Amino acid sequence: MGISKPQLYRKISALTGRSPVSFICDIRLQKALSLLKENKYNISEIALEVGYNNPSYFSKCFNEKYGVNPSQIAI
Template sequence: MAALLAKVNSLLLLNQAFKDTYSKQLSFVSPEVEVMSEKEKFLQSVFEYVYENLDNPQLSVELLSSHLSISRTSLYNRLLEFSGMSPVDFIRSVRLERAANLLEKNSNSISEIAYETGFSNPNYFTKVFKAKYKMTPSEYIQAQKNLVK
């Protein structure tokens, strides 16, 4: 009877040791969940689509609204509320920012950069660039070169 009692006691201690060992090693690591607001998700999806289609001169509010599966009016209202710009202004702004970046870092001509950023007319590109940056693209290039010196 004593041997049986010792064996059961030994098994219970061994069982407890296994529980202690494996319960300490088991830990749940939850993945980092990035919480984005509806506004951030919407603006990110708009920006990504515009940026992917930046070189397409046919990019329009209609294409953007159909990609997002919302009406033009809803797109206009949401974009105006979230960014303060109309869809046309938003698309133009993204194009101009990319063009300014290319003008700083690229040796392509102004016309090539205009076409690369989706403007079908280099004269129009120069006009809207000057309206946003208060200087022509060539003046912008010169100003950037002067900053580097």
Template sequence: MNVSRSKLFYRIKEIMGMSPNDLIRRYRLETAAQMLRQGKSSVSEVAYSVGISSLSYFSKAFKQQFGILPKDAARK
């Protein structure tokens, strides 16, 4: 596959409507939301398991994506 990194990023954004970084973040947060709804893990365990090591960043990104805090998603 003879494609430069910048060209690949451009094509992904063109096709998906978001950057690869945003796409990965969205996937991680969607996975985290599913895990929190199952109620088997704490918020910090979920954040770590989806590859986010900063709990404050996780909470901020989660609220931005879903409009609620992770701890509230775990209660539902």
């Protein structure tokens, strides 16, 4: 991208008001939510698709953000 890590951190923080890590996690979980609503894949496949290697950790993060388990949405 042509900028240093600290500069990238400052720019993302200024634009979003969040750290880059939390911003990326939110984007990944939004993608997971849309995949769950499509009902094409199971939860472990979606977890791997959005970058979580551990489906149980994915479920924990998803529950913290949306307040429901991914299995409740995938019904």
